Amino acid sequence: MRVNEVRTGSLSLPGTDLVRLVIIAVLAILCIATSAASFASGILAIITSQLFFIPIIYAAYVSPRKGLYVAATCSLAYQTIGYFYSFPSPVSLVSITGEAILFIVIAAIIAYFMERIQSGELKYRTVFENSQLGILLFNDADFSIKQSNEKFAAMLNYTVDEVMTKFLLDMFLSPREKSRFLERFGKEKTTSDFETRLAAKDGSSCWVNLSWGQISVGTVSCSVVNINARKLAEKLNNDNMMKYRQLTEGSPTSILIVQNGFIRFANPSFVAFVEYSPAEITGKSLSAFIEPGNLDDFNKFSEKWAQKYPAKHAKEFRFVSKTGEVKVGSLFTNQVIHMGNPATLVNIVDITEKQRLEDQIHKDNERRRGVIVTVAHELRTPLQPILGYLNLLLSDADGFGIKEDTKKILERCLTSVDRERQIINQMLDLSVLESGKLQLTTSTFPLAPLVRNVLDAGEFAAKAELTVNIEDSIQVTGDKERLFSVLDSLLSNAVNFSKPPRKIGIFYRSAVGDRQHHISIRDNGVGIPQDQFSSIFEPFQLADGTVLSRKYERLGLSLSIAKNIVQMHGGSISVESVVNAGSTFTIHLPKEEIHHDA
């Protein structure tokens, strides 16, 4: 049986509808004529009635509905003729009526069965033809293909006719695939999900999934699913994974590919980081590894990944490893395409140790600050009687009977007490600055009046020849009081490290488009060797007993404090100097408003 025969309907007889209609009509008319003749002659009237079954059965067979029409027509004609000739014999009339009813009953019975047969056939045909599965029937002895649908033929670029001439065993891509199939077929007469490769007409490979079962003696029905796309995707996936693996294997950074929140790939570093096995990681949600207390923040962060412009900056999160250890990771993310879909490449730098050290340093600093505060208190308390008594004696030297040279000694003592008091205050200032706990009180104000105030308060005009070049229009933004102390420190140093005739210049410059103010203080003092430029800003660097430190001891902590204050403003202090010619300290202060964390 050929498939094209199946398509036109194996149960219908040859010929077009019109031809059949003519045949039925002719047969019916012949029956009516024969029947009329036999009634008229009175011979064989009962037998001729049986002739009507020929057109009725034929019509019902061709089309169940037409069969009924023909039966009804024949029944009417037969009754009319019968009544006409047999009237008024009651036996004949009953017999004719019974015969006419029988026509319709027979037609109805045939129509009923034909309808059922045809709808079953239709169903079978529909399934076979429209199936997305390839379907074929083959002989289980020689594997010749008995029947195939279009889908199977098209899968391998054959026509149905071409497939029908083939043997299934010749269609496998390789002898190995063939023997695998034979092995499986020998073991299981009914099976599903046998994946193999068939050869297409051009010899190319086609991955298929076969399921088969015996439907009758010698015949096996086999459904064929094309799984080429899936196999290709799997292969691509494997290739990609291999690439990722090679690229990321040696990286100390944890590298993940996350899609819709789920981990698609994780490198060995992440495995080591969370201490779970790769199987426990892949497919899991990344959030499953985040410490519960940190989850809300993480979810907010990960929601941004899908956005067109995700967060550029790294963010730190706490993870919990399999052993329950809390680890800190700094996350960097990038949008990538993975398997044709958007995904996020997540880099995690393990900063657990760094965080621990930072915490330790923070604690140590807090402790140090506590010590400094206590020490300052203890140092200041005994200074009070010394300062008080010195003040007392000097306030009324004559009254206390103090001679002029003794008074000078007492004055030197007072200077030292003052200096010690200042050093202790600076030490405290610095510890507050370094703890980051100091809050700036910022405002925008003109620079020139501030500089004038500093000069007046320190009576600098009496100590040096001053050149000030600051336009009145210059406005700066910052903590006025703190900047006052910075300028005062720099000017005091300029005085302290130069000998008369002192020349001190205060200059302002900032080009158009420059984002910083530059305020320079230049002296003609002793200067600073270049290799000491950075150390002069370091606290307690000057107490290391070198010649230089003795020379600069009066610097104390003022430069460290000044540097810290300017840094809090988002600026910096730089120094240029030539030994024995002078130094220039420049404050670089941002023009834009200062944003600082409390």
Add this chain to the structure above:
Amino acid sequence: MTRKIMLVEDDQPILDMMDILLRRIGYEPVLVPDVLDALERVKSDPPALILLDIMMTPMNGWEFLEKLRTEYNIRDLPVILFTASPSVEERIALMKDPYLGVLQKPVSIPELKAGLEKFLGKPE
């Protein structure tokens, strides 16, 4: 108006020195080395101003101040914290007490005079 300055301070050398100093600049010092006596002394012999050390036992300067202001309801008696402890200014600013000031030890005669005159005015 009384020129009595009560000094609540547990450091003897400072008490000795301040006794002389305060007299010298025209005040009448009342020395209280034990903070527990101070509250009773304030009631029995009210001073014009209290100079109050902070780091004392068994009651520190802050606790004394709290008792004075709330328990004894003495709110307009000027108190100057006389302390070597750094960064008390912030805490003082938060208290918004118009009769509260601070002098950081060690304090010089001019600083002490200025601090007292801020609350008591210049002597006639």
